[in-house]
Amino acid sequence: MVSPAIVLAFIPLIMTLIIRYRHHFLLFYRAVLVRMVLDCTTGISREERAFQYLLTHSLPGDPDSILDTFDHWSSRVEYMSNIGPKKGKVLDRLITDNAPLIVLELGTHCGYSAVRIARGLPLGARLYSVEMDERNAAIAEKVIRLAGFDDDTVELIVSPSEEVIPQLRERFGIDCLDFVFMDHWKRCYLRDLQLLEGSGLLGKGSIILADNIIFPGAPHFLRYVKSSGLYQHRIHQATLEYFRGIRDGMAELTFIGTK
């Protein structure tokens, strides 16, 4: 019914879409298809595969080596959405410049960013890392201990973030957070930010770093931040971890509080 000529006329459109979104197609392939195939063939989850790779290829007790091995695995073998080397540099710089004493991390996943932050912390500082999923938390615990950070420096909390944040004051005796790193589900950024404000844990000059605000994106969070007037914000333009072609960004918020 429809002639072949009209179908042929659509070829330039298809080619354009393929070429323009080639990075997204590649991301889909690596993050979804390869993962499904390996899950079926090996029978263990992605995080456990990562941990096994770490055990065999990295130096225990050396955070730099662990991070490098992680990067190598994520870019060559399989894809995992850690913060990555480029955005990690921004994180390192922020930590070393501000030297926070109490750091909260929402969304540990495998412990990559926890190791990264702990590496740059000053003496006596403490990192509280919140992770919702228990299996991931178990692996993250092993990774952090492998890196050589003990319980004084990094404490892992296994529970959903909206339950933990109101309890931080009583259970852990935290008065004020100097640095918050958000890397969990993007839909929860706004909710957790408001919980933090509400529980009074943010002081003047507290820094909040939110990852992946452009891809996949956290539009409500950004809109709230820009309009609330409580924060000075700055967006670091970067690319998605391990993919040079997809634009992404991190939002750095400085809490200035109401007058």
Place this chain on the structure above:
Amino acid sequence: MKRKLTTLKEAHEFVDKFEGSLGKGKGKKFYAYKVMMQKKWMKFQRDFENFRTACIPWEMKIKEIESHFGSSVASYFIFLRWMYGINMVLFGLTFGLVMVPEALMGKPYGSMPRKTVPKSEEATAMDFSILWDFGVSNCLSLYVVAICYFVHFMHFVLLDHCESMSTHILSWVTADPGQPGMCIFFVFKGFSQYSVLFYGYYNNQRAIGWLKFRMPLSYFMTGVGTIAYSFMVVIRTMANNANEEGGGDDTSFTFSWKMFTSWDYLIGNPETADNKFASITTSFKESIVEEQENRKEENIHLTRFLRVLANFLVLCCLGGSGYLIYFVVRRSQKFAQEGLDDYGWWERNEVNMVMSLLGMFCPMLFDVISALENYHPRIALQWQLGRIFALFLGNLYTFIIALLDEINLKLEEEAIVRINMTIWEASLYNGTVAENATAPPLEVDPAVVPRGPCWETMVGQEFVRLTVSDTVTTYITLLVGDFLRAVFVRFLNYCWCWDLEYGFPSYAEFDISGNVLGLIFNQGMIWMGAFYAPCLPAINVIRLHVSMYLQCWAVMCCNVPHARVFKASGSNNFYIAMLLVILFLSTLPAVYTIVSIPPSFDCGPFSGKHRMFDVIQETLDNDFPAWFGKVFGYASNPGLILSFILLMV
């Protein structure tokens, strides 16, 4: 002493000049009166200027768009308005000098064979399938119907052919009781083919009506006049714009230019101002990076190879699209030969659809391929425009070449019909009078006379269909690509996993170069087809009118300002230069067909002549005194004409 004398002289002159206002002098009253008149005149001039500015159509709309989107987007709309002006003049020429005289003073519908729907086509002229052949062009058809009604109405009022007209309309409206409303809708085959809209209707009678209006001459001269007027206007605008060349961006003092000339003072909207600020900052950063890169050694061989590869890919794409169009036109000829009834809507409109689709999709592909080339953005834009230009031109010329093949086919068919006609006439004569002297004219129902194929009307129809399908494609692209996208982003952003505004679809930006090129090429098609279908400028006027409102609304409603807001500096003259080239290239095929192909023998104002321009010779012979003809003969010496043209240019 000399100084004193000069001062004295100056004082004398001053007193003489202002004698009236300096007190008691004889010129006081007169002077006061003169001053008052001068003031009144200046005030009148100011008011008149204000009135003139207020009369310019759509000025407020364009100013609003300019304050939101910057002067480059507004320059597109100013260009559109200018084209609308040109098209109004063309419409006025064709309507006033060609369509109206023929409708008012020519023979009415049904009096001659060429003016009647032949019996064989009568059944299908009202057929629903043909009416819906171009179903989407209903609105245009409606307006065209309105024009036809108006013309027929004038005819009815002035010449009082009540009976034929009313029975005509009645039969027409009640033809199909099942679809009463649909009967009103024309299409460019069927009924409207036999009306003033197309070439075939016109009678070749030398002078019609009580004004002795020279119809064929007027038709020819209007055709020539539209082209000449267009040339004049375009060249004059180019000359005007050339004087206003602002400070261009040289390659030296880039940072000084950027620092002092980047701001666009016509911006009135805070969001646009923020965007502009951000884009200036970005452009500074880019310049710094560019300077750094220039100091670096670059791998020139790789760059050259990539550029050659990109050009090769583009050429492949152009060749592929040209071949596809050629293939499709050949297929449609095959369909036409086998009769169009076997095929559905898709086959009938294949050519137009394929041309529109290719025109839409190939520029995107060129854009993506140009990422290989690593040019400076301004040069990349020029390459992109050049490639789109080549694409449209190639498509248009392939279409025309295929059309020429069809014309040749029709000419052959015409020869056969001529032979048949003599046989048919002979058979009629056998029935009545058996004289072989000059036979009296027979009373035959005009619908029964066998008809020759009219290649000019066919050409006109093709252009009309192309124009309409191009218009429809543009509007659909606008609605789907901009409006639906904006609706999608706006309402689904709350429940989507990634940020639709920053991420993949996001709101569209207004594509200036694509739209301007579309406008220019549309105009080229009008110029090409206006000689064979006098209704084309009318259609274009409607199209531009609708486009103006639709695009103004779409821009304000669905688009966001460009991330890089840039000024419309020298690009205006570039577009007008392209328009000039297109004008030249589109008159070539029309001129070629006029000069080399004989007109059809039974339709149009030039039927029966050997070549169309014979009408000028005829006019010179018959209407002007003899000496004029001789002078014209000397003046039309090719050498003289060529040197004159060269002088003018």
